[in-house]
Amino acid sequence: MKTIIEPFRIKVVEPIRMTTREEREEVLRAARFNVFAIRARDVLIDLLTDSGTGAMSSLQWAAMMQGDESYAGAESFYRFEKRMKELTGFPYILPTHQGRAAERILFELVGGKGKVVPNNNHFDTTRANIEHSGAEAIDLVIDEGKQPTVRHPFKGNMDINKLEQLIHRVGADRIPLCMVTVTDNSDGGQPVSLENLRAVRGVCDRHGIPFFLDACRFAENAYLIKLREPGQAQRSVREIVRDMFDLADGATISAKKDGLVNIGGVLLFKDEDLLRRAGELLILTEGFVTYGGLAGRDLEAMAQGFEEVVHEDYLAYRIRSTAYLGEKLLEIGYQIIEPPGGHAIYVDAGHLCPHIPPAQFPGQALVCALYRHAGIRAVEIGSVMFGTDTYTPSTELVRLAIPRRAYTQSHIDYVAEACAELFEQRQSFAGLRMTNKPSALRHFTAEFEEIISP
Numbered sequence: 166m167k168t169i170i171e172p173f174r175i176k177v178v179e180p181i182r183m184t185t186r187e188e189r190e191e192v193l194r195a196a197r198f199n200v201f202a203i204r205a206r207d208v209l210i211d212l213l214t215d216s217g218t219g220a221m222s223s224l225q226w227a228a229m230m231q232g233d234e235s236y237a238g239a240e241s242f243y244r245f246e247k248r249m250k251e252l253t254g255f256p257y258i259l260p261t262h263q264g265r266a267a268e269r270i271l272f273e274l275v276g277g278k279g280k281v282v283p284n285n286n287h288f289d290t291t292r293a294n295i296e297h298s299g300a301e302a303i304d305l306v307i308d309e310g311k312q313p314t315v316r317h318p319f320k321g322n323m324d325i326n327k328l329e330q331l332i333h334r335v336g337a338d339r340i341p342l343c344m345v346t347v348t349d350n351s352d353g354g355q356p357v358s359l360e361n362l363r364a365v366r367g368v369c370d371r372h373g374i375p376f377f378l379d380a381c382r383f384a385e386n387a388y389l390i391k392l393r394e395p396g397q398a399q400r401s402v403r404e405i406v407r408d409m410f411d412l413a414d415g416a417t418i419s420a421k422k423d424g425l426v427n428i429g430g431v432l433l434f435k436d437e438d439l440l441r442r443a444g445e446l447l448i449l450t451e452g453f454v455t456y457g458g459l460a461g462r463d464l465e466a467m468a469q470g471f472e473e474v475v476h477e478d479y480l481a482y483r484i485r486s487t488a489y490l491g492e493k494l495l496e497i498g499y500q501i502i503e504p505p506g507g508h509a510i511y512v513d514a515g516h517l518c519p520h521i522p523p524a525q526f527p528g529q530a531l532v533c534a535l536y537r538h539a540g541i542r543a544v545e546i547g548s549v550m551f552g553t554d555t556y557t558p559s560t561e562l563v564r565l566a567i568p569r570r571a572y573t574q575s576h577i578d579y580v581a582e583a584c585a586e587l588f589e590q591r592q593s594f595a596g597l598r599m600t601n602k603p604s605a606l607r608h609f610t611a612e613f614e615e616i617i618s619p
C-alpha cells in the first residue's frame with residue numbers, strides 16, 4: 166500500500182471557521198496587510214508556524230495530570246530530566262520557557278564584544294541573542310543551500326572550508342562555540358548529514374572550539390538522515406538522534422517543535438561549570454533550575470513529547486505530509502526550495518511574481534493573496550523580514566509551515582487547490598508599500614497598503 170496515513174485517530178476536535186471573501190477582505194485591510202495582526206479565529210488553515218501549534222497526544226494530556234507543581238525538586242522535573250538524558254546522552258539539563266530563553270542564557274555566558282559565532286544558518290532569535298551580547302553571528306551553509314532548485318540531500322550542511330577560513334581569519338580564541346542548526350529553518354528546513362556533523366566536530370576539535378546544536382527539529386533531521394544518508398537506512402531514528410547529540414558539547418532546543426508541546430525549551434550541556442553558571446542566569450529570569458519558567462505539567466508534557474517524536478511511524482507521516490504539499494506545488498508550477506525539508510514548504514514568490522520588485526514585497530503579496538482567496542495564513546521570509554533601506558535579501562520566500570498532528574490530508578489538499586487557483590491569478594497580485602517601518606524584527610508589526618495600478 167502506498168498511502169502513508171496519519172498514525173493517530175482524533176479524540177478531541179477544535180472547529181475552524183469558514184469566512185466569506187468579503188469578511189477576509191475587511192480583516193486583511195484592518196490588519197494593514199500584515200497577517201500577524203489577524204485574529205486566529207479569522208484564519209481557516211494556519212500555516213504561520215510549526216512552533217507550539219501542534220496537537221498533543223492523549224498520553225501527553227494524561228501526563229499533565231501528574232504535574233508536580235513544587236517550586237523546587239518537583240518529580241516532574243526528574244521525569245523530564247531522565248527522558249532527556251536517555252534521548253540525548255547529555256548529563257546536564259535545564260528547562261526553559263522556550264528556545265530563545267535557552268539562547269539568551271547561552272550567549273550571555275559565552276558571547277560578548279569581539280566574539281564570533283558560526284552556524285550553518287542562524288535562526289533570527291539566535292542571531293538576535295548573539296548580536297545582543299555584542300558578538301557577531303556568521304552563516305556558513307554550503308553554496309548548494311542557497312540555490313532553491315538545486316536538489317542536494319543535505320542542503321543544511323555547513324561548508325567546512327568556510328569554517329576553516331573563518332577560524333584562520335579571526336582566530337579560534339574569538340570563537341566561543343560553533344553552532345549547527347538542525348534542521349536549517351532559515352534555509353528551507355533542510356537537514357544536516359551525520360557526515361557533516363562529524364566533519365564540523367573534527368574541525369572544532371583541532372582548534373579547541375566547543376560544538377553546539379540548535380536542535381529544535383532534531384527528530385525530523387534524524388529521519389531525513391535515515392532516508393537520505395548512505396548506510397543509515399537500517400538504523401533506528403533513536404540511534405541516529407543519539408549520534409547527533411553525542412557529537413556535540415551542548416544544545417539549545419525549542420520544545421515547541423520536536424518536543425511536541427505548545428510551550429517549553431531545553432538547554433543541555435556536558436560541562437558542569439557551564440551548567441552551574443547557566444543555572445545562575447536562569448534563576449534571574451526563568452525561575453528555579455527545576456522548572457525554568459514552566460509549570461510542572463508542562464515538563465510532563467515535554468517528557469512524553471520527546472518520547473513520541475522519535476516514533477518512526479510518526480516521523481514517516483510527518484516527513485511524507487510535508488513532501489506531499491511540496492510535490493503538489495511543484496506539479497502546479499510553483500518554484501519551491503527543493504527537495505522539501507522537514508517542517509515547511511518554502512515558495513519562491515520572487516519567481517512567481519516577477520512583475521513585483523523586491524521593494525514592493527512579492528512574498529507579502531502572495532501571503533495576502535493566500536489569506537484573501539482561501540483563509541490560509543503563511544509567513545513572508547524575504548524583504549519584509551530581512552530587508553532594510555540599504556539591503557535586499559537574495560530570495561523572496563513564503564513559508565507554509567505545517568503544525569504537527571493538527572491538520573489532515575484533506576486540509577493540505579485544500580491548500581494545494583487554493584494554490585493552484587492562485588497560480589492562474591498570479592499576474593493580478595498587487596505589490597505593497599510599507600507605511601509603518603519598525604526598526605527591528607519588522608515582519609511582526611509592519612503595516613502596508615496595496616499599490617493599485619491605474
Ligand code: F0G
Nearest residue numbers: 214216263264265288290350381419421
Ligand atoms: N531556533 C530555531 C531553528 C527556530 O526555528 C526557533 C523558532 C528558535 C530557535 C527559537 O525558539 O520560538 O521557542 O523561542 N522558530 C519559530 C518559527 C518561531 O516559526 O520558525 P522559540
